Amino acid sequence: MKIDRSKLKKYLLEPPADCKHFIEKLKNCDRKQLRELLQPITLWHIGKQAFSQYFTKCELYHWIDALDLFDSVLEEACLKTGTWMLNCDRKENGELKFLVLDILHFTALLIEHSYSRHLYNSIEYLILLLQSSDVHIVLGVLSLLYVFSKRSNFITRLQLDKKQALITRLIYLAETWGGKENGFDLARCCSIRDSSEFPEHATNLHFLYVTQSELSSGGIQQQISKQIDVPNVHLAGENAAAVMELVLAEHTTLAEDKQIKLFTHLRLAYAFPNFEQRLLCIQARLQALSILGIIYSIAIQDVNNVLYDGLIEELVEVLNVRDTTLIDIKASALKTLTSIIHLERTTKHPPRLQEIIEATQANSYHGFLPTLVRQCIDKLTDPNADRFPQTLSTSLFSFLYHMASYETGGEALVNCGIMQALIKVVNYYDESQEFIMFVTRAVRVIDLITTLEITSFQANNGLQAFTNRLEVKQPFIIRTPKRVTQQTQIFTSDSSYFVNPNSPTTPEDLNSTTDHQSSTDMDTQQNIPTSATTTNANLDQDQQTNDDTFELTTTAPNLGLLCYHQRAALLKSILNYLKKAFSEPTMVESTRHIMDGSLPNSLKHIISNAEYYGPSLFHLATDVVTSFIFQEPSQLSSLQDNGLTDVLMYALLKKDVPAARDVLASLPNVFSALCLNTRGLENFMECKPFEKLFRVLLSPEYLPAMRRRRGADTGKLTALFDFT
Incomplete structure (x- = not known):
């Protein structure tokens, strides 16, 4: 429609x-x-x-x-x-x-x-x-x-009718084929090609249904059982639909809901003799079960032929099958296990997470799951090794994340010593978008399991790995030719602290428009502004960069570049962890002097380039600074010395503040942190903030951003007025 x-x-x-x-x-x-x-x-x-x-x-x-x-x-x-x-x-x-x-x-x-x-x-x-x-x-x-x-x-x-129709079809697809006790366990169906080694009903259709008889003279209506038998379904027509039409022509009283179930069984029997088609049916069954586990977990708990005893064991056995052609099947099995973990949210059904942990041996260093994860990471981080299949890697990292979301699963991952392997992912600098996604997931898993145990994270220099990754991912230098400086924003003395040409960068960062897949240009998106004042300057299109012919600047608005969402997701995950780490009692000693390293420069870059990184990352970066200052107020003077507070103040009081509700609502906290000492207060007053703040609060550009959740933000706006 x-x-x-x-x-x-x-x-x-x-x-x-x-x-x-x-x-x-x-x-x-x-x-x-x-x-x-x-x-x-x-x-x-x-x-x-x-x-x-x-x-x-x-x-x-x-x-x-x-x-x-x-x-x-x-x-x-x-x-x-x-x-x-x-x-x-x-x-x-x-x-x-x-x-x-x-x-x-x-x-x-x-x-x-x-x-x-x-x-x-x-x-x-x-x-x-x-x-x-x-x-x-x-x-x-x-x-x-x-x-x-x-x-x-x-x-x-x-709508209820559409949802019910969809759920019904998904349940029919996800139903068991008979299980291990009947010779139809998943691993066996994936491994044995000859259909004759399975029970005869694998390719023969036997379907029993009940219909109502016509009213008798006494007004009584009886139920009549009927049986549909189609031997060798794959030989009965050109495809499953053709066979279905023959069956419906003979059984005209079959109800519509029974027709759907009949056809699901018929299509499976038609495909079963063909090994490739059978694998597709297995994948479809697992995919349907994954969807049901996520969206309709309460309903399927009562369907014994969908979530039955032994299913988790069958799924893990599929992962153990040594066959490189089963990558998609194994990825689907991991997705199914992930969706079953969602059942932990409900109390109606006995928790299955512990069963998954035992079946995958997740709490043992040499267990199946930890070994598989280390094999995956070793191949991902070794440029000379054969690549671990991406679909399987993606499903595996997703499974780890959802397992770590629950205390039982997180404890298992702590016990198996997986932290070192995860930090190895963070420390490996492959700039392809696919790998950035794995780094993001590794950071999120680390974030979850460090709430339970921090020792292994500290022993493997996890905090340094995060700050290094943050530095590599975003000191991105945009170079524009001197000959177009009239069209290009070059910093004046007021903002010269934004330029940091000595920041470590990767070759991809320096050559932002190379034709290599891993170049930084592949990590940005062209979003050409419609403003007449926008520059038309092109980025250098060859790989040579001559410092004598370029000015360095760290702002991107005139070039219309936007941070690619995979890169943004990684930065967000790291910044969220840092923000949380500042308030963790076990991390106080580790984070106290974190601003003595490269982190301030990384934060400067994000804060001074809100147009490139977007309001969400800008807000998160300012939040990290604010949280650190409130946690370590004695370190404020060092932040003032290295220019981080100046960058933040300039971004909020000189440049245009991103028109986002979270950014505007956080202003009282940010300004309170910046003004905790006399020097900060004097710098704040030198910026003459009142005119800018009133313009922001009354501007038509910013008012829509504050429209939602009005009640929640009223107190913050009041705090801003009280502060100023």
């Missing part, structure tokens, strides 16, 4: 330039060109040129035209040409099927990298596509639904 534009916000901003350009290409292409555009996109970027642009994470309403285009394709694919067969399942519609697969994959990427996901309005077609004969299409739908389930409450807020 097309998106209802009448319900959109009245103030729709322009989409980022990269998104807008790609959307226009989508709108003006035919079906063949649409496939050519979508097919190469496996990650959230386009093209393989030297200046390959990563799409900006943006509002989903920017993509409405594209989503409506996709909706029309899905609608065509879901048309039924008989009693059951979908249009995309017909042999002559192969191109349509491949286009649907490309659309499902691209939409999953789009949903993962966008906001306002509630706008998506093609859910009824996704529900219908779960009835496709092609398991690839079913997997494509499940992948999209998985993104929805882990990134938003989209599924739980669906």
Whole structure:
């Protein structure tokens, strides 16, 4: 169904330039060109040129035209040409099927990298596509639904009829095939190719259902049991839908909900003899179970054939299978274990986390899970080793994070001594976006388990690893030619402390526009401003950097650069940890002199480049400074000596403050911290803050930022007036 534009916000901003350009290409292409555009996109970027642009994470309403285009394709694919067969399942519609697969994959990427996901309005077609004969299409739908389930409450807020239809189909997909006692355990199904080694009902359909008889003369209606038997299902028709139509022609009284269950069993029996198709069915089952575990954990606890005794053991056995072709299956098994951990949130069902810990031997140094994690990290941090499969690595790090979120899981990870391996990830400087994601997850796992035990973190110099990583990730020098200095902002004496050309940088930082995948340019996003005063200066396009012909500056607004969201996520994780560490009694001695190192320069860079890093990171960096000052007030004078407080004051009282509620609400705390000593108060008064603060509070640009949660912010605004 097309998106209802009448319900959109009245103030729709322009989409980022990269998104807008790609959307226009989508709108003006035919079906063949649409496939050519979508097919190469496996990650959230386009093209393989030297200046390959990563799409900006943006509002989903920017993509409405594209989503409506996709909706029309899905609608065509879901048309039924008989009693059951979908249009995309017909042999002559192969191109349509491949286009649907490309659309499902691209939409999953789009949903993962966008906001306002509630706008998506093609859910009824996704529900219908779960009835496709092609398991690839079913997997494509499940992948999209998985993104929805882990990134938003989209599924739980669906209309009741749609939600019930979706949940029913997911439960049928996730049901057990018989378990180990019947010879259908997951590891065996993944390993044995010959279907004849399984019980006969693996490829034969036997389905019992109950129907109501016609009213008798006495007005009594009886229930009649009927059996559907289809031997060798894979030989009964060209695909599962064709066989289903034959069955429905004979059993016309079969209720609709029973039809869905019947077809799920029939499709599995049809695919089982083909080993590749069977693997896809296993993956679909695990994916469905993962979605259910996240969004509907309470409901599936009572479904004994979904979460049954022995399931966790089966999943771990799949991870132990030595077969390099099962990467996607193993990744799905880890996702399923992760979703089962979510059941720990409910008290109705006995906790399963302890069962997962025992099955994976997570609390032992030489256990299966810790060994797998170390193998993964060794390969990720060794440039000469074969890369550990990314999908499996991603699922593994996600599993660790969710396990560490609970005290029992965190204690297990502490006991197995995994800290050293995690810090190894932080200390390895691979600038690819994929690796940055792993570093972010490692930092978050460390953050969780250090709340339980800090000794191993300190023994492995974890705090130094974090500050070093912060320094490497963001002393990013933007170089502009001297010949365009009239168009480029060069710092005057008032702001010369922003320039730090001696900061350690990586080669990628110095050559921000190299054509290498790991260059810093790949870690930024072009968002060309519409202001007429914006510079048109280009970054140097070759890898030579001549200091004699360039001025160094650390501000980025004129070049329209935005911090790529993976880099921003890493910085946010590190800064959050530092902020928490300042108030930890066990970390007092370690953090007291942390500002004597490179951290002040890193914080200066973020604070003085709010246009590049965004309001969220700007607020977090100022919060780190404020927290440190309140924790160690005696260190304020040293921060004043190294210029950090000057940078902060300049950013808040001379430059334009980011128009974000959190930033504005934090001003009283920040100014209180800066003015704790006489020198700070004098510097504050020299900036003549009153005019600037009143302009901020009354400006139309800032008022909308304070509109929400008015009651929560009133006290903070009052504090600001009292302070000034």
